[in-house]
Amino acid sequence: MSLWKKVAVFISVMGPGIITANIDNDASGITTYSVAGARFGYSLLWTLIPTTIALVVIQEMVGRMGVVTGKGLSDLIRENYGVKATFFMMLGLLIANFGNTVANFAGWAASMEILGLSKYMMVPFGAVTIWILVTKGSYRFVEMILLYACIIFVGYIISGVMANPDWNTVIKQTFVPKIQWKSEYIMMSIAIIGTTITPWMQFYLQSSIAEKGISKEHYKASRLDVIIGCSITDIISFFIIITCGTLLFPYGIRINEASEAALALRPLAGDYASLIFAISLANASLLGAIIVPLATAYYICEALGWEAGVNKTFKDAPQFMWIYTLTIALASLLVLIPGAPLVFLMVLSAVINGLLLPFVLVFAILLINNKKLMGEFTNSRMQNYISWGTIISVIFLTVSWVVTSVF
Amino acid sequence: MPFFGELFVSEILRKPVLDPKGEELGKVRDIVVVRGEAFPKVTALILEKKKSLMNLPWTGLNIFNKRIISSNIYTESLQTYEFNEKDLLIVRDIFDKQIVDANGAKVVRVNDVKLEGYDSEALLIAVDVGMRGIMRRLGFERGGEDVMRIFKKHLSNNLISWTYIQPLEPKLTKISLTVPRQMVSELHPADIAEIISQVSHKEGASFFKGLDVETAAEALSELEPEVQAAIITGMDTDKAADIIEEMPPDEAADVLSDLPVDKAKEILESIEKEEAEDIQELLGHEEDTAGGLMTNDFITYPPEISVKDAIEKFRKDAEDVETVYYLYITDPDEKLLGVVSLRELLLAPLDAKLSDILETKLKTVTPDTDEIEVAEIVAKYNLVAIPVVDTEGFMLGIVTVDDVIDVILPPSAKRKRRKV
Numbered sequence: 087m088s089l090w091k092k093v094a095v096f097i098s099v100m101g102p103g104i105i106t107a108n109i110d111n112d113a114s115g116i117t118t119y120s121v122a123g124a125r126f127g128y129s130l131l132w133t134l135i136p137t138t139i140a141l142v143v144i145q146e147m148v149g150r151m152g153v154v155t156g157k158g159l160s161d162l163i164r165e166n167y168g169v170k171a172t173f174f175m176m177l178g179l180l181i182a183n184f185g186n187t188v189a190n191f192a193g194w195a196a197s198m199e200i201l202g203l204s205k206y207m208m209v210p211f212g213a214v215t216i217w218i219l220v221t222k223g224s225y226r227f228v229e230m231i232l233l234y235a236c237i238i239f240v241g242y243i244i245s246g247v248m249a250n251p252d253w254n255t256v257i258k259q260t261f262v263p264k265i266q267w268k269s270e271y272i273m274m275s276i277a278i279i280g281t282t283i284t285p286w287m288q289f290y291l292q293s294s295i296a297e298k299g300i301s302k303e304h305y306k307a308s309r310l311d312v313i314i315g316c317s318i319t320d321i322i323s324f325f326i327i328i329t330c331g332t333l334l335f336p337y338g339i340r341i342n343e344a345s346e347a348a349l350a351l352r353p354l355a356g357d358y359a360s361l362i363f364a365i366s367l368a369n370a371s372l373l374g375a376i377i378v379p380l381a382t383a384y385y386i387c388e389a390l391g392w393e394a395g396v397n398k399t400f401k402d403a404p405q406f407m408w409i410y411t412l413t414i415a416l417a418s419l420l421v422l423i424p425g426a427p428l429v430f431l432m433v434l435s436a437v438i439n440g441l442l443l444p445f446v447l448v449f450a451i452l453l454i455n456n457k458k459l460m461g462e463f464t465n466s467r468m469q470n471y472i473s474w475g476t477i478i479s480v481i482f483l484t485v486s487w488v489v490t491s492v493f
Numbered sequence: 494m495p496f497f498g499e500l501f502v503s504e505i506l507r508k509p510v511l512d513p514k515g516e517e518l519g520k521v522r523d524i525v526v527v528r529g530e531a532f533p534k535v536t537a538l539i540l541e542k543k544k545s546l547m548n549l550p551w552t553g554l555n556i557f558n559k560r561i562i563s564s565n566i567y568t569e570s571l572q573t574y575e576f577n578e579k580d581l582l583i584v585r586d587i588f589d590k591q592i593v594d595a596n597g598a599k600v601v602r603v604n605d606v607k608l609e610g611y612d613s614e615a616l617l618i619a620v621d622v623g624m625r626g627i628m629r630r631l632g633f634e635r636g637g638e639d640v641m642r643i644f645k646k647h648l649s650n651n652l653i654s655w656t657y658i659q660p661l662e663p664k665l666t667k668i669s670l671t672v673p674r675q676m677v678s679e680l681h682p683a684d685i686a687e688i689i690s691q692v693s694h695k696e697g698a699s700f701f702k703g704l705d706v707e708t709a710a711e712a713l714s715e716l717e718p719e720v721q722a723a724i725i726t727g728m729d730t731d732k733a734a735d736i737i738e739e740m741p742p743d744e745a746a747d748v749l750s751d752l753p754v755d756k757a758k759e760i761l762e763s764i765e766k767e768e769a770e771d772i773q774e775l776l777g778h779e780e781d782t783a784g785g786l787m788t789n790d791f792i793t794y795p796p797e798i799s800v801k802d803a804i805e806k807f808r809k810d811a812e813d814v815e816t817v818y819y820l821y822i823t824d825p826d827e828k829l830l831g832v833v834s835l836r837e838l839l840l841a842p843l844d845a846k847l848s849d850i851l852e853t854k855l856k857t858v859t860p861d862t863d864e865i866e867v868a869e870i871v872a873k874y875n876l877v878a879i880p881v882v883d884t885e886g887f888m889l890g891i892v893t894v895d896d897v898i899d900v901i902l903p904p905s906a907k908r909k910r911r912k913v
Contacts, residue, residue, distance in 0.1 A: 156693030165589050169604065169630040172589075299694045299719045301726075391591070391602025391622055 096307045101233070102294035103149065103308070107315030108236040110287050111322050112374030113193025113344065114186065114432065116367055118281045119323045120347040122274050123330030124339055128256055131327055132263035133275045137282050138320040142313055143476045144447065147454050147465070148288045149312045152295030153305045154463045159292040160389035162459070163449050169390075171449075176386045178442045180409070183286055183382040185435020187417040190378065192428055193371030195421050196345030200364040206422060213418035216376050217411065228376070235373050239322050241366040245351075245359050246325030249332040256328060269490075276487040282319065283480055285442040288450060290381045302463070333359070379413035440488035444481040451477060499609040501621065502583050503630045504559040510540055510549065511563040518568055519547055524583040532616040532655050535608065538562075539574050539582070548574035557615065587620070593688055593700065594622070595657045595680065600691045605629055607652060620658065623651025682708060686715035694723040702728070710739035713748065722751040725760075734763035741815045742768065743788035743896065746775035775890070783867045784860030786900070787881045787890035790814055793821045796830055796848035800841045807838070816893045818877045822851045829880060829888040831855060857882045860889060868897045 122130045148159065155162060164172040194212050195205035220228060265271075291312070300308045330347055333354045341347050348363035383406050387394035393403035400407045420426045451473055455464050465473060502524060509517045519540030525548075526533040538549045549564060549571060556563045576585070583606050594601050604626030607619040621629075628637040680688075685708065689697040701709060701724050713721055713736060725733050725748060737745045737760055749757040749772060761769045771789045778784025792810050794803055803820065811817045820833045831851035841850045857880050858867055871879055871894055878891040 156695050161591075161693075164602070168589060169627060173627065173631055296693060299723050301723065390627060391604065393599070 092307070096310060100307075100311045102152075102291055102298060103145070103311035103313070103315030104318060105232055105236065105315075106145075106287050106291040106294065107319040108239055108322075109232075109290075109373055109377050110282065110284065110319050111239065111370055112186070112190055112378070113367065113371040114189045114436075115281045115323070116193070116326060116370055117189075117344040118274075118277050119326040120330045120344045121341055122278060123327035124334040124341045124347065124350075126266075126271060126274060127331040127335035128251075128259040128328070129264055129266065130271075130275055130278065131256065131260040131324065131331075133278050134320045134324055134327075135260070137279050138316055140279065140476045140480055141283055141316040141319070143473055144283060144288070144450070144480070145291055145312045145316055146309055147450055147473060148292045149295050149308055150305065150463055151450070151454055151460070152292040153300050153302060153308055154460050156296050156299065157292075158296055158385065158388060159289045159446075159450065159453075160385040162453050164389045166453060166456070166459075167449065171445075172389045175442065175445060176389055178438050179286060179289070180382060180386060182435045182438040182442060183378050184413055184417060185431045185438070186286070186378050187375055187413050188420055188428060189432050189435070190371045190374035191418050191421040192432075193344060193367055194375065196343065197348065197364045197368035197371065200345060200348050200360070201368070209418050209421055212372060212375065213414050216372070217414055220376065220380055220410070221407075232373065232376070235369055238366055238369040239318075241362045241369075242322050242325045242329065245355075245362045245366075246328040246332075248359055249329045249355060251328050251332040260324075273487065273490050276483045276490075278323070279480065280436065280440060280484050280487045282323070283443065283484075284439055285446045286378065286381060286385075286439075288446055289385045290377070293381075293384065305463075329359070329363070375414070375417075379410050379417075382413065383407075383410040437488050440484040443484050447477045447481065498558065499607060499618075500559045501626075501629060502588075502606040502608060503626075505562060506584065508559075508562055510538065511561070512567050513555070513563070513565055514567075516568075518542065518549065518564060518571065521562065522546065523585055525580050526583060526617050527581065529614070529616060532618050533581070535615040535617070540571070546574040546576070547571040551615070583617070591692055591696070592620070592658050594653050600688055601653065617655055619652040619654050621650060621652055625650050682711035683715050685712040689716060689724075690720060694720065695727075698724045698727045702732075706735050706739050709736045714740055714744040718747070718751045721748050725752060726756055730756075730759050730763055734760050737772075738764050738768055741788050741790055742771040743775055743786065743790070743890075746772045747780075747785075750776055750780065778860050781864045782860060783858045783862040783864065783879075783881050783892055784889070786864055786867065786892045786896045787860070788815065788893065788896075789890040791816060791819075791821060791878070791880075791891045793823045793827070793888065794833075794847055795825070796822045796846070796851060798847055799843070800838060800845050800847065800850070801843040803833075803838060803847055804843075816878050816891060819880075819891075820847075821880060821888060821891075822847055823888055827888050828886050829857065829882050832880070855880070858892070859883065864897075864900045867892055868900050871897045 151157075151159065151162065157165075160172065160176070163175065191209060191212070195209050198205055198208040219231070295308060329351075330341075334341065334347065334350055337354070339350050341350060344367050345364070348360050348367060351363055352360040384394050386392075386409060387403070387406045390405075392405040394406040395403055398406065420428065420431070451465070451470075454460055454473075455470070457464055505521050507520050507522075509520055512518050519542035521538055522541040523539040524535055525537040525539065527536050534551075536551050538551075538554070540547045540549050549566075553564050553566045554562065555565045576582075581587075587603055587606055589603060591600050591602050593599075601620075601622040603620045603622060605621035606617060607621060608615045609618045610616075625634065625637070628634045685704070689701060689712070692700070697720065701712070704712060713724070716724070725737075728736075737748060740748070745768075749760065752760070761772065764772070774789060775784070775787065778787075790813075792807070792814055794806065798806075807817075807820070818835045820835070820838060822830045822833060824830055831853040832855045833847055833851050837850055837852075856870055856874055856876065858870065860881055860883065862881075867879065870876070871892070876894065878893045880891050881889045883889055
């Protein structure tokens, strides 16, 4: 195949991997990276390398399943493991993603406050806009907005470069890890993996690849899309850590939220850095708030055989519309109620995500080795060693993260 | 073996089956069905005991209901069973799968299967696709009922009779009936397109293969371009050519333009020459211009013939042409002179000549006119179709109002979401 033909094929299948990866950096992801940078400087940068590798290994498998079977992950789990496994998994996903949506609305609220806009106005405005955009607009329009919104993530790269870090130290710390054997440090590094590899994005990626109808012949191009997407996610994370590590860490400024990072940046790096951080956070939060509830409603309805579709009415697709609408309505309401147990909800969501992930990953690797489904596209022996190795380490780390964050 | 009444398969799964002495033979793992006269019938139960599988034929059963299942044979005379692809098993092959409800024209998922006794046989009469089926599988049907009673509602079964079911994958075809195939063909092509776009491309393609050529052609034009391409690519060239030939040339050109070049060429070569030339001509235009929208399927008459002759001719010509509301009047070189609407033709005196009644001040567009502009002109002048002419006035084709509407408002199957 000529180079141009290869490029053309890539452009035609590009998208799912890159969009998935970008939405992965939602409010909770950005918070984790900001906190990590402010607390430990560059010393956690190295964790991004194993994280990226694990992400690529897992997403590649899920993407391959999407290409070969043309079905979503929740479909495959339902068809091969029955209604019980599916039902409880979907219930878990619903709760976890609700927490996720709350986190995203909280991120949206906080970033709006930084920009000087009242959250009591902007949160309802955001919620209603999202709802109308998805239910009344066309999917293509939404997709276009999503792709363009991904560009705003470049803001983090700009702020990272503007922070003017000492690149020598950055590179050294990235490739030569100096692990600190402190419990807080270890927890933080596990949190980075936990927030990067989530259950819902496996469902999301496989469905969007299946929907795109990428054929087996173009599988290699699709794999490239996934690998690029995973790399972009972690490049963004890299620059968030650098920004906070350069500007906040030397002064010993501790933060607990991404929005605090934006505020703390103002006196140190000027209005622009703070503004870029706040806008990027607003963008990431809103993107997450669009996709996560929508994706959740789709997987649940498809797995359980209910009508789904954004162009349907409450009468035609009641479960779908109610799940989608209630997630957005309740999440935005909770953010506005003073004293609502937001932190508890977010921890709960993280815990459930951590508990779901082992099941999702084990189902994924069992399905991909199913000859009846995958034919010649099952894992090779080598791939299985790598995948099982990755999955077992990820499971071990997330479970210990869950255990430590609960106790 | 007498079995009266009805039961759901999930109610007997993992239930013990007893031998004549009351010893347990094994637990119900799956049920084998084969094609029956109207409904598939149960031929055997697959039992599981200590990881080994056994085949208990239907004739070996003594009592079969949701409380007790007992057999008249002993363990020694049971044959072992091995899973194979030939058998149709309710749990493995029907449970949790997506199927097409030909009556409701939608895709549903099987939550449970209902069996009913008839003569001395157990027939698979319906599948449960409702919430109650899910609750039953999860083991809290009772609890669900209680909760619903609080709201003064009844947890209703949502059963679809087997006669309305159309399998998506060929596996189930072996026992499918002739009825749903006809029913599917009677569905509106837009409904068929909706069904196909809701399932995986592979299943969509195998479902599509079962349609007759005419329905297939209509359904195909309602589908999204990617789905069209996936389906046609997966078909053998002759069948694909038959379907493409059945479509109006403009829609055929749209489908072919989304295919890999080699495949498109192959299909064009197997299509009748005249039809293929029409399509080829249309393929040369950009997709979002008048040229890309137009069809070369229209009626032209010379100006000198009489209204009577024109009507006579029209009766024959109109049969194969999609848009018949305008008769275009051209000179022998196909240069467009004017138009006569069907209404004017029918109201005109029979002995008048077409040149007497023809309207010469007509709106035209060129092949490279933008599609939005075409839509605006059609809307402004309330046209059913607009002719496309080249710079010298030669008639190339027409753009019809249905294609214009697709530009402004894509048909629902095309607009339909895809999972985000």
